[in-house]
Amino acid sequence: MVLDDVDDLGEVAGLWPAGDAGRTLVTTRRRDATLLRPGVRVIGVGVFTVDEATGYLADRLSLDPDPAAGTHELLTHRPEDVAALTAVLGRFPLALSQAAAFLIDTGMDLPSYQSLLADERESLAGLLPSSSPADEHGGTVTSTLQLALVRAESLAPPGAARAMLELISMLAPDGIPEAVLLGPAARAWLGGDHLASRGEHAERGSLPSRSNLLALRALHRLSLVTHRGPSGPAVVEVHSLVQRAVRDGVPVHHRAGIATAAADALEEVWSAPDCAPETTTALYRCAEALLAHADDHLWCDGGMHPAAPQAGAAPGRPGPPRRGTDHDDGARRPGPAATPRRTSGSAGAAGSGGPGGR
Template sequence: MGIIPRQADCFQHRDAADALSGTVATGGAEVLCHVLSGTGGVGKTQLAAHHARTTWETGTADLLVWVTATDRAAILSAYAEAAVAVTGTDDDRRLCTDDPERAAARFLNWAQSTDRRWLIVLDDVADPLDLSGLGGRLALWPPANPQGRTVVTTRRRDAALPGHRIDVGLFTPTEAVAYLTAKLAAQDRQDHPEDITALARDLGRLPLALAQAATYLVDLHLSCADYRTRLADRSRSLPDLVPEDSGLPDAHRATVAATWALSVEHADRLRPRGLARPMLHLIALLDPNGIPTTVLTSPPALAYLAARRTPAQGGHRPGHHIGTEDAADALRCLHRLSLADHTPGTPHQAVRVHALVQRATRESLPDAACDALARTCADALDVAWPDTERDTALARALRANAAALTSHAPSALWEPQAHTVLFRAGDSLGHAGLVTAAVTHFQDLHATARRHRGPDHAEAFRARRRLAWWRGMAGDAAGAARAYRELSVDELRLLGPDHADTLDTRHALAWWRGMAGDAAGAATGFEELLTDYLRLLGPDHLHCLVTRGNLIHWRGEAGDAAGAATAFDDLLADHLRVLGPDHPDTLNVRHGRAWWRGTAGDAAGAATGFEELLADYLRVLGPDHPTVLTARSDLAHWRAEAGDAAHAAAAYRALLADSLRVLGPDHPNTLHARRGLARCQGTAGDAAGAAVVIEELMADYLRVLGPDHAETANARADLARWRAEADRTHDGGTA
């Protein structure tokens, strides 16, 4: 009964087909109903049709009923016709027309009581409510008879769906390539395998998209490379890249773009009504591989949901208050309709979505609305982005989402001014230790700022300032100093000598001048800057206090370590008076005082100072703050210098474990901890072992920071030291 869809050309056998053939669930219970669930276009109907065809052809069913179950009326009609087939009475023929619900009831009663084998396929169930017995209606779910089997295909993932659910996903990479290759070969096409693989990847391995793209490019005699070029062209929409309705392959009922429209309508009708569609708008501009929950439940996101709530749903007016629970429930609506995957257990990548669903959603929005949406998404990212990145997984996810947003709406984030998230993303790369990537990011940002605003605009200057900073952090201190010097000239010309940005640039210039090897010049620069800060801001302003600290530091680097230690005592007194004992800058001054105390020759006193400081850092900032990890490293260093190699090694070992967890293996601070641990190993007498560790570490320094970075040079010096020490030990032993 019913018409089984013909098998698609180049049908791919998939794991879901084997799961569908199973008769026993994981717990050992017999499976009478399988539910194939997945987003539109993944091939659920084809899998069900293959199973039905195989069941019939092998003679394992005496009755096969295929139902296109898009609404209740269609299901009733199919059941009524089945009643006629199994009874053949004139009464059932009359009921089929006059009272299909009674005829359907007779068929279901027969299916419940018969000893004949049957298979009922309910294809494309749009709403489980259509099959329910709610309100005294006839329940249309097939009965649980050991002689019968039911297969359901649906985009829904409601917990109320009966039976054993089989989640149908995308083709695997191998299946996608095999399908495209066979589809093209059937038309005597032999495209390059790399182009086929790339096209499968570009289309996200969605079976429906692959089929329609293959038909389109064959019809227009395009190569896979040509099609990829059109697909990447933002001026073309998805309907422009598939066949017209009359030319759809494999009896498809809708194009890729239209496939999800009905699902969105159904999702929007679920509680909280009217929120699924605007939530999908937000998701459409972010990273398909994972969006943090905090972004989609942030105040800017909630405001967008309230303003854009579908007005016809549930009687809520746009602007009605929306809370975080409403936003979370809207995500569940999208999940239930397989429009997105919502996994709250992975909060940093809680929401995943197919890239073509995103594209179809974006293309449904007017350009102006999409631009406003992009700024909302940027606001949401900015709010969710912590000032201090203690969670590297969250920071990585936020950067990925910022990159996706920038790629989808590159111009919108520059109006009315450059959005803060553009700068946050670049700084986050640097804070994660990806300093080369940070340099590249700000090079691109500066070029974009010049293009949008011109070379002398404040936003172009801001990008230059960050670019220079990360250039220095990437190891090019001289280049950073040169860039800041050039920027200082431009800011003096356009902003004047007393502008805050001009003074900030002079501050950075002095710092990188010192890092480039000119400690005396750095001290002079900070001394001159301090004079201007005192004139403009007064002695107790934070900028004055910080500048005094940097002046002391570079005087110490210029050779006056004892004077630096003493000067930090005086500076600490002013910090305590102005800022209090727990202010981060007060703690930083204590950090500098302890360091210069050790550099002046009192290693034990430095270790004691860092030990006391660490307790306060932990209390104020928490154990995973980057500043706390740095203080732990310095404490281990001065313990080693004071002769306590065993405790220093233990401290470095614990620090390395935490750095790997918090910062990741490639962060410069993690590499520094490995180097410190090797130094303790060498100091304890195992120079050969230390050399081996540093040799392994050198490969990572070269890969992460490059050959010219100061830290790479320090590691290279350590390697030479421990090799030489190992050779001396070996020669002494053999002598």
Template sequence: MVVGRAETVKHYAAPRAAVSWPYLVGRIPRQADCFQNRGAVGSLGAAVAEGGTAVLCQVLAGTGGVGKTQLAAHHARTAWQAGRVDLLVWVTAATREAIITSYATAGTIVLGADPDRPEQAAEEFLAWLEPKPSPIGSGSTGCRWMVVLDDLIDPADLRSLWPPADNPLGQTLVTTRRRDAVLTSGSRRRLEVGLFTEAEARTYLTAALTAHGRTDPPEHIHALARDLGRFPLALAQAAAYLNNARFNEADPQAGFLPIGCPSSCPQPCTRAECVTYRKQLADGARPLDDVLPEPAALPDDQAATVAAAWFLSIDRANNLRPAGLARPMLQLTAMLDPNGIPITVLTSPPALTHLTEQRTTHEQKQVPAQVTAEDAVGALRALHRLSLLDITTDPGSTSTHRTVRVHNLIQRTVRDPLAPDRYGRLARTAADALLAAWPHGTGLDVVAEGDVLRANAAVLVQHSEGALYTTAAHPILRRYGSSLWDSGQAQAALDYYRHLADAAHQRLGPAHPDCLAARTSLAHLSGHMGDTAGATAALQKLSEQMLQWLGPDRSQTLHTRYLLAHWCGETLGAPLAVTALEQVRADQKLALGPDDSDTLSTLHLLAHWRREADDAVGAIADGEQLVRDQTRLRGSGHHNTLAARSHLAAARAAAGDERAAVTEYEKILAGKLRLFSPDHPEVLDARRLLASYRWKAGETTDAVNALAAVLADEERIMAHDHARISRTRGLLEEWLAVLEP
């Protein structure tokens, strides 16, 4: 161990006379090609200047590959060349032994310390850096010094080895992937080094490519910078790869070939272009290392590829307490949205089961204890400490706002080595975790949480869809589609269900219940989007197939008949819908029970079609029964209860009590705004109906203004040829014509 600095050290007083100032110990890394004088350079300079006469130790923290060493080297080189430093010591701080060795070298050179006693020499050097009360020549160092501790892996390695923090002539600069609190204690200040800005990424990549005579279109270069997530190391290595690669046009699947391929190559090769490289980069089946330079061809004296740059950090994080959980946690986050994963997903029961099963430790082999939510948060903190992810809120929070962010290239690096079966299990675990965290209900808070979870589901489906089909389709696939519809993204939901129906047909077969369910949802949404005849025809065919393949008493068969009855009413008339729904409800009461949600939904729809068939008495009776049942089962503020009240109000308006319908619908609209986003189709429908009741009640001016506002919102949200817009526009024109003098 190094002796305490409070003890007497023999050779601290003055430097060797042979030293010629200024003096550099160690070697400053050379400046990278196309070095970016980025915003972080100014931040570092400002932080140092802010210290005034008090030493501020600057700690540059960030994940591997963001350019911490280059920023430190630029700062040190600038100070050295400007003559602001008399002694500059550059230390590669990967281990405690390496730090002591560098200090000892400085002590030997500056003080003539004994090189055979490195710990003693290191302590003498640190003591010499301490501020002295006397001017130079009488016991003070008298020189301006800077110590750079580059790539500190473990803060514990600096215990008792920190340069003094109270010498106004000294500066300390540390680069590290760690974010431990000890690195920001006292006068130490942490500066986060992150990604390039969009402008910095574009400028760097453009410069790196044009320096080798490339003329790629700017829009392609900018798109590639976005694909690489503005990650400095990835941009540098991608540029090097492109500058030294050609593309075999005859065999696109072969990827890129090195420049200088054998003359016997039968096909002509062209210089690789950004647009082609982006396609190869996006190929999830191709490992990331396949589209980056080999180690011998790395630019700027880099020692590791993008992927290798993080492996050490992952190992270190995995050894932090709670040991063995960081790696499986990072693997789980690699399946989800890099822009934000709710803490509740990563602490859900499926996530905890995954962590328990995949925990790896160096302790004696034993069945690991069940991992708790606190353990899972501890794993996230370990990854955060190693700059492998960012926790943007308190990790103990139950908020589903975006709280955990992971760079997409770190995710790719973690996913690439997984064997197919391991990858599939991990994807399904991520899907289970999303479902477990997905809240039930339809309130605005639920919708907001659904937005975050839907973004995660979209990423999961994008790169792992095949893994979500086994003997059935994973429920997350349908939850994602229904969430799109619930959020008001009608066209996106329709397009998604079209894809889901095709994928389920291909992977599961036409008779599988999940394939039939996807086709049912597609038909129903098509009707809502204006294709009522197509919806009716599709549901008629599905109903016949379900009767044959699933049987008449299956809830799925009965539900399809219920939807068919509705769209028959839209296309063939209300009396046909009433007759069909009465039979469906009778069959549901026998097969499912009178309080089953599907049975109640049929009563709800039956009340609507009785009203459309001019059976006001029957519609009111059904509506009153439905309101009683829904209130008893779900409460007065539930969406289903509001819908029941809506149909009852409509039935009473049809019976001539329009004023009561207006009053009731004002309350219903307020309730729906508490449940849905303002752009949701149900809110638009409620606003249109309220306007209609106002018109019928004689409030013509208010009705016209309200309907015009609905039309403007529908035109903003939906396609202009949508049947909904045509109906709203036609009704508004009709009212305006009546009001014309």
């Protein structure tokens, strides 16, 4: 028996083989404890390998979009451009399929498409649209992720899973220290600061103290993030396209609050006297990612948020700091009037920043 794309593992109750006579193959995004049972073998299916991704995209793009036209010259793509695009898309099969369809439909060259993907003023839904269907897959990258997030929200306190994923979307995809997401600053964001930044009423104390962990594990159970530990380094990993899709859905007036909350969470762990060297390295990467996504939202009347300059002083980097120490004095920076920075645990939101907020 084959059960494809099971969204609720309760639906397969009673359908597991009772003995050795039968087998059931189940595909699912879920990573619940229900799957861990005698006689069940769990096989993780991740993204394509490098060779699989480049081979798939090259094969799709080599197909003639107009075979009825007879012999004619096809658009050729350089192998290095194919490899670069697969890397940008994180070798995510669904994204590669939609990207290939988009490129074939539009006739766009790979460098131009990659430039659009790098521009966060462009929405991911527009660059991987439903009009460019994936291989026998009815959903798009963004719609698939939204459905998973809705399910994750049902497994965590109200609003906590989405608020947690918003924080994660601002940080490094390849390893966020667990302490950043489970500390008081992140808890304040989940506990009401995310509502205050949207201009909504926040009821303090309505979420349990373990809300951070419940939200994080809900995202893990739906494969939106991977929460590693306690057997290894306690880190959280996430696909960059998941982050991009989440950032695309954040209203302009809400972005400053997320950026400040993420910076508060980084600063909180960074300032701890027992911060381990490997944690510090991960914090540098997270701070760099935050700077890339926060625009001017980390500025206030007193200058830049304390976590931001750390990104420019990563150990082992040749040359001077890149961004943080270039702007030590907030008063020298042209642009909108700065507003006071929110401190960890407060309900206020940081002021809005540059044009577009991205």
